[in-house]
Amino acid sequence: MAAVPTTATAATGAAAPGRAGWLRGRYLTVIVLAAWVALWALLRGRDTLALGGAELTPLHTRLSEGMDAIDAGRNSNPLFLYFINYIRLFIDESVTFVQALISRPSFGRPVPVIGWLGVTGIATAVALLYGNRRTALLTAAGFASFGLLGLWEESMDTLALTLTAVVLALAVGIPLGVWAGLSDRVNRFLTPVLDFMQTMPTFVYLAPLTLFFLIGPASGTVATMIYATPPVIRITAHGIREIPVSTLEASTSLGSTRAQALRKVRLPLAKRTIIVGANQTIMAALSMVTIAALIDAPGLGKTVLKALQTLDVGTAFNAGLAIVIMAIVLDRVTSAAGRRVEAERRSGRARGTRARRIEAGLVLAATAVLVYLSHVYVWAAEFPGGAGLGSYVKQGAGAASQWAQDTLVTYTDALKNLITYGLLNPFQSLLAGSPWWLVALVVVALALLLAGARAAIVAGVSLVLLVLLGLWHDSMVTLATTLVATLIVMVLGVVAGVWMGRSARVDQVLRPVLDAGQTMPAFVYLVPILGLFGATRFTAIIAAVAFAAPVSIKLVAEAVRGVSPTAVEAATAGGSSTWQLIAKVQLPMARAGITLAASQGLIYVLSMVVIGGLVGAGALGYDVVAGFSQYQLRGKGLAAGLAIVVLGIMLDRIMRAAAQRAAARPAPH
Amino acid sequence: MAAPSLTAKSSPPATAPGADDPPILDVRGLWKVFGPRADRVVGTPLAELSRTELKQRTGCVAAVRDVSFSVRRGEVFVVMGLSGSGKSTLVRCLTRLVEPTAGQVRLDDEDVLGCGERRLRELRRHRFGMVFQHFGLLPHRRVLDNVAYGLEIRGTKKDDRYERAREVLELVGLAGFEGSFPDQLSGGMQQRVGLARALAVDPEVLFFDEPFSALDPLIRREMQNEVIRLHREVGKTMIFITHDLSEALKLGDRILIMRDGALVQMGTPDQVVGAPADDYVRDFVSDVPKSDVLTLPWIMRDPRPGEPLDGPELAPDTVIRDAARTVLSAGRPVKVVSGGALLGVVTTAEILEVIAGPDPDTTQDTTPDAASDPDPDGPDPVATDRDEDGRS
Amino acid sequence: MAVSWIAGLRACAVVAGAALLLSGCGGAKVGEDTGAQASGDGGGKSACGTFNLAVNPWVGYEANAAVIAHVAEKELGCNVVKKDLKEEVAWQGFATGEVDAIVENWGHEDLKKKYIDEQKVAVAVGPTGNKGVIGWFVPPWMAEKYPDITDWKNLNKYADLFKTSESGGKGQLLDGDPSFVTNDEALVKNLKLDFKVVYAGSEAALITAFRQAEKQKTPLIGYFYDPQWFMSEVKLVKVDLPEWTEGCDADAAKVACDYPVYDLDKIVSKKFADSGSPAYELVKNFNWTNDDQNVVSKYISEDGMTAEQAAEKWVADNPDKIKAWLPAAAG
Ligand SMILES: Nc1ncnc2c1ncn2[C@@H]1O[C@H](COP(=O)(O)OP(=O)(O)OP(=O)(O)O)[C@@H](O)[C@H]1O
Numbered sequence A: 001m002a003a004v005p006t007t008a009t010a011a012t013g014a015a016a017p018g019r020a021g022w023l024r025g026r027y028l029t030v031i032v033l034a035a036w037v038a039l040w041a042l043l044r045g046r047d048t049l050a051l052g053g054a055e056l057t058p059l060h061t062r063l064s065e066g067m068d069a070i071d072a073g074r075n076s077n078p079l080f081l082y083f084i085n086y087i088r089l090f091i092d093e094s095v096t097f098v099q100a101l102i103s104r105p106s107f108g109r110p111v112p113v114i115g116w117l118g119v120t121g122i123a124t125a126v127a128l129l130y131g132n133r134r135t136a137l138l139t140a141a142g143f144a145s146f147g148l149l150g151l152w153e154e155s156m157d158t159l160a161l162t163l164t165a166v167v168l169a170l171a172v173g174i175p176l177g178v179w180a181g182l183s184d185r186v187n188r189f190l191t192p193v194l195d196f197m198q199t200m201p202t203f204v205y206l207a208p209l210t211l212f213f214l215i216g217p218a219s220g221t222v223a224t225m226i227y228a229t230p231p232v233i234r235i236t237a238h239g240i241r242e243i244p245v246s247t248l249e250a251s252t253s254l255g256s257t258r259a260q261a262l263r264k265v266r267l268p269l270a271k272r273t274i275i276v277g278a279n280q281t282i283m284a285a286l287s288m289v290t291i292a293a294l295i296d297a298p299g300l301g302k303t304v305l306k307a308l309q310t311l312d313v314g315t316a317f318n319a320g321l322a323i324v325i326m327a328i329v330l331d332r333v334t335s336a337a338g339r340r341v342e343a344e345r346r347s348g349r350a351r352g353t354r355a356r357r358i359e360a361g362l363v364l365a366a367t368a369v370l371v372y373l374s375h376v377y378v379w380a381a382e383f384p385g386g387a388g389l390g391s392y393v394k395q396g397a398g399a400a401s402q403w404a405q406d407t408l409v410t411y412t413d414a415l416k417n418l419i420t421y422g423l424l425n426p427f428q429s430l431l432a433g434s435p436w437w438l439v440a441l442v443v444v445a446l447a448l449l450l451a452g453a454r455a456a457i458v459a460g461v462s463l464v465l466l467v468l469l470g471l472w473h474d475s476m477v478t479l480a481t482t483l484v485a486t487l488i489v490m491v492l493g494v495v496a497g498v499w500m501g502r503s504a505r506v507d508q509v510l511r512p513v514l515d516a517g518q519t520m521p522a523f524v525y526l527v528p529i530l531g532l533f534g535a536t537r538f539t540a541i542i543a544a545v546a547f548a549a550p551v552s553i554k555l556v557a558e559a560v561r562g563v564s565p566t567a568v569e570a571a572t573a574g575g576s577s578t579w580q581l582i583a584k585v586q587l588p589m590a591r592a593g594i595t596l597a598a599s600q601g602l603i604y605v606l607s608m609v610v611i612g613g614l615v616g617a618g619a620l621g622y623d624v625v626a627g628f629s630q631y632q633l634r635g636k637g638l639a640a641g642l643a644i645v646v647l648g649i650m651l652d653r654i655m656r657a658a659a660q661r662a663a664a665r666p667a668p669h
Numbered sequence B: 001m002a003a004p005s006l007t008a009k010s011s012p013p014a015t016a017p018g019a020d021d022p023p024i025l026d027v028r029g030l031w032k033v034f035g036p037r038a039d040r041v042v043g044t045p046l047a048e049l050s051r052t053e054l055k056q057r058t059g060c061v062a063a064v065r066d067v068s069f070s071v072r073r074g075e076v077f078v079v080m081g082l083s084g085s086g087k088s089t090l091v092r093c094l095t096r097l098v099e100p101t102a103g104q105v106r107l108d109d110e111d112v113l114g115c116g117e118r119r120l121r122e123l124r125r126h127r128f129g130m131v132f133q134h135f136g137l138l139p140h141r142r143v144l145d146n147v148a149y150g151l152e153i154r155g156t157k158k159d160d161r162y163e164r165a166r167e168v169l170e171l172v173g174l175a176g177f178e179g180s181f182p183d184q185l186s187g188g189m190q191q192r193v194g195l196a197r198a199l200a201v202d203p204e205v206l207f208f209d210e211p212f213s214a215l216d217p218l219i220r221r222e223m224q225n226e227v228i229r230l231h232r233e234v235g236k237t238m239i240f241i242t243h244d245l246s247e248a249l250k251l252g253d254r255i256l257i258m259r260d261g262a263l264v265q266m267g268t269p270d271q272v273v274g275a276p277a278d279d280y281v282r283d284f285v286s287d288v289p290k291s292d293v294l295t296l297p298w299i300m301r302d303p304r305p306g307e308p309l310d311g312p313e314l315a316p317d318t319v320i321r322d323a324a325r326t327v328l329s330a331g332r333p334v335k336v337v338s339g340g341a342l343l344g345v346v347t348t349a350e351i352l353e354v355i356a357g358p359d360p361d362t363t364q365d366t367t368p369d370a371a372s373d374p375d376p377d378g379p380d381p382v383a384t385d386r387d388e389d390g391r392s
Numbered sequence C: 001m002a003v004s005w006i007a008g009l010r011a012c013a014v015v016a017g018a019a020l021l022l023s024g025c026g027g028a029k030v031g032e033d034t035g036a037q038a039s040g041d042g043g044g045k046s047a048c049g050t051f052n053l054a055v056n057p058w059v060g061y062e063a064n065a066a067v068i069a070h071v072a073e074k075e076l077g078c079n080v081v082k083k084d085l086k087e088e089v090a091w092q093g094f095a096t097g098e099v100d101a102i103v104e105n106w107g108h109e110d111l112k113k114k115y116i117d118e119q120k121v122a123v124a125v126g127p128t129g130n131k132g133v134i135g136w137f138v139p140p141w142m143a144e145k146y147p148d149i150t151d152w153k154n155l156n157k158y159a160d161l162f163k164t165s166e167s168g169g170k171g172q173l174l175d176g177d178p179s180f181v182t183n184d185e186a187l188v189k190n191l192k193l194d195f196k197v198v199y200a201g202s203e204a205a206l207i208t209a210f211r212q213a214e215k216q217k218t219p220l221i222g223y224f225y226d227p228q229w230f231m232s233e234v235k236l237v238k239v240d241l242p243e244w245t246e247g248c249d250a251d252a253a254k255v256a257c258d259y260p261v262y263d264l265d266k267i268v269s270k271k272f273a274d275s276g277s278p279a280y281e282l283v284k285n286f287n288w289t290n291d292d293q294n295v296v297s298k299y300i301s302e303d304g305m306t307a308e309q310a311a312e313k314w315v316a317d318n319p320d321k322i323k324a325w326l327p328a329a330a331g
């Protein structure tokens, strides 16, 4: 699940400062920070723009009214209505059709058209034909486990919705990505839109979506698409863009048209990258399963939410496990397909060879037999034997969660207090307790010093927007939590990432754990972590770290592995200790990857702000959740969603510019 | 250091094939300026600035500055210069892979810069071919499909283009590798594929942008010979970029030397070696064994009164090295004769001067003179003059 | 590569062979036994048609919905479509015509105004019989150890007990499930309590907090409500705030009194009400007590039954109550 830069930001344009300038910058940074602390001590508590949980600003009321106006216009705007209606009908029909095939009783039969054996057969065949035998085995085992966990129908519902959303996301995303890859202007236009789509919390648009797409699969699919399309657009654009100039030039020099260059050069060369994009889209789509369940999207997400109502950790975990298995199967199959594209090319094994065709024919024939059986015979249609495995999983997970909550709580409480009192509270009181203008000045100054004029302007505008949104104080509280979480993510990312990057064995062991962390719905482990850490900001941090750290760890590991072996060899030959090797060679050389890990980590942490709101983080996350639940707060919820987007874009731009500048500067030793 | 005695001599007759035919490619006042608002540079006082000054003032880079030349049909025309001197840009301007800022490029009588996108594509598909330094092969296609690519995009039927591709692969010595993928081939073989791809469309003009600089010396020599052989066999016009002088001398009928985007000298290999236009060129050619390049007219002198004129006769296009044995063993002046007319004589003294190097005294005489060249960055009037009267 | 496809071939042959063998041996065919897909037994099916029932995400609601759905299906032959929705989305469903009924509504005056009074797409059809109590609660062990804590006037005395890492030196009042409109910030201010409202953010967070507080004997005070299945696991003790009087909570900023007792009610769409569906009558007549609901909730939350099983069991145990809900014709 390799991640790829999410945004391509233009260079800041500022020339790299020399070493003297860099030192001066460093002094100035320290001075700015010191001045901040001093002024905070003097002015604390003034102009903090705090707003109570149920208080609204005029803007929030206006936003609510605006949303009402849109609601009202829904019926009177026929063009819009018909357009949307047709999309809705199309999506609904697609999902329903797939459901009829694999998950729901249909066509007057008490069971779906294709039973468990057939579906498992088809999935395995796909894995075998596009991936390899290992992934085929994994796929068969994975699909069988859905039945064993007692969640066959729910899993198939989830699969139906996910597949439809992914197919549509790819159908929209790949062309857009190609376009953005070809045109700088399109790319410049799309980048902030995609940022918006990825950081705007789903909760904000979930309710309005149902007004247009109505309750049911269409809304769930569209919500999933909004979140899952950006990765494939970005990564496709990246793939199209990074085609070597020399190759394109050669094609142009032979007189190819632009369309020919696209079809014969760019697309084939970008194929692998596009598959990576598709893979990321699948993962993103699966991470929406639970949230979409809030608007009646069918599948495993519902099981998780239902279980959460009664704090039934076991059942939630069981369903979560099925989601993780589905994610891992889909990930491994798409990754293997990507590698196979590459391998086939390298081995020079052309697609249409006889052996290959015979193999494909046989696999298809076998699949057809399985599908037929599952259509006709009950034993192959309905998973036999009930949920034997599932009940063990439920009991085990439930007991484990209970045990942890009962016995570990003293230690975890101490840990929570240590970090909260030692780091989070001071930091938060500095950010949220200073007058807003002081914080704004400091942030702009720091952005200027560390990241250049352009980033400083972005920061300035963003901060003013936060004030205008009426959520300054909440934004600062969320910012403090977010930064602390990102810090922890990066510490974990570097430690575990280096460990993983240096040892293939560690990688093998950790990777599935990380995959699970990334795809296990947070709703599953909310209860145990709430039991351990209470309804606190720290719990929110833990949830964010669980979700974000895997990405960062993988990226750092990737970067460490990418350090040229010659450099490592040279350093080893020079007598470096392991520690020196890591600190002086591998980490510095992996800097680009680590920066990427940090910025991705940050985005992932931000996307958990709302979940944080569900477990006691308050602030923006809670505003969004409350806006989703309480009619009169929906304007505020929207404002809070916008504030999260603004925070995300601001942090992302500052971080990128700072990293670019750091990379351009002569090394400090 | 160049032999000073040679610079003094007037340029000897340069004969190139088809000297009187109209040129196939004619380039006039070509400019390429990279950077913001590049079009405001040409034709203004800014154009007179040196490259560094221009960069400082406007942020623009003048990659090609006011270059004019013409190439004859069937000629191998070499463009040479140090890294960054603008060679690649120049050659890309000719096929408009890079859009020139100003100037004129004519292919036969057609204005290349003036033609529309469709026409340009026609030219590229049928009349131009190009070979690149980094090959630019399509990694996802077999060798055969790579070679057939140019034919494919112009719509040739599959069987026909494969047949043609096989022919060309045979020609470049890659028969049997049709089914391989580029990354399964060595660098030299990959460049043969690049060459075959360019040849497959049977272009009239072939452009080579440092095609062999990524190859090791042995392979490079082999490939150079290959080009010579091909040129002999198919007789294409070739424009060949290199920064390697020996390659230029080996392949070129004529050589154009660039520096900081501008033309500093253009001429036959022996003109360049024998009469470098300035220190830059002189530096370039200083390591070349002149006896290998220069012909007898470069060193012959008029017979002195009373000199015996019964020695052996040699043709004027004899290279000095080849003449050395005859001259040294003759024991008297050797006559340089063309069509029965006596052009001059060569004796042991002249031969030795070339091979053993000049008299130290004379060297010191001329060096300061050349170094005080008033404007090393500006367009060299000598070069331009030579260009004008040498070709038209 | 040859090896791989030969292996593939062998595998396929084995699978295909086995499959043919199995199909030869047979096994029950799909659709052979007709009993499996009995689709309701009532003749009133055509009269009822499809009944879209919103299911809001808490167990008490689910109990109501499950029982109503069970009766509608079994007695009236309706085709009940349950839709899992948050409240706001459920109300929107009245406007889009996708929701017929909400069967446990807590207040929501603003939504009533919008959809009942303004858009006129919904109508209120009376109480469910359940009383909704909202307020501040402490775990039982605290009420035992500090008996006077249940009077708000003594809260400041204990404020120190409730300090946490989140409450900035004051006592922590753990608030909300975001679905509920709370006056707690105003209450703390107007009653001059040395407390800070901390937002737990979800029902799960609140319940976990109370559960741990009782188990670990840690102090906790927070917002909670009844009926709620958790009350049957841990009987939280309500803290008395100044008594509610009509109009004492009119101005949200000046509230200094307890929450009113809600009469939970049922809302249906106008379309549904006018349709003459027997299910409408059922919803309108539906009425039961907190104890009834708690029994069903307990079946679901503690005994691990599905909502359907729980409803079936309760309905079987209480035939008389059901009879009273049924429309005159069907009864
Ligand atoms: N796309 C471009 N944008 C801006 N400047 C360019 C661009 N391409 C080339 N240049 C500049 O133009 C000048 C000439 O470059 P060019 O590549 O033509 O040199 P070259 O003689 O081919 O060098 P080499 O032997 O290294 O290939 C260089 O200073 C280069 O920096």
Ligand SMILES: [Mg+2]
Residues within 6 Å of the ligand: B087, B088, B089, B209, B210
């Ligand atoms: Mg070049």
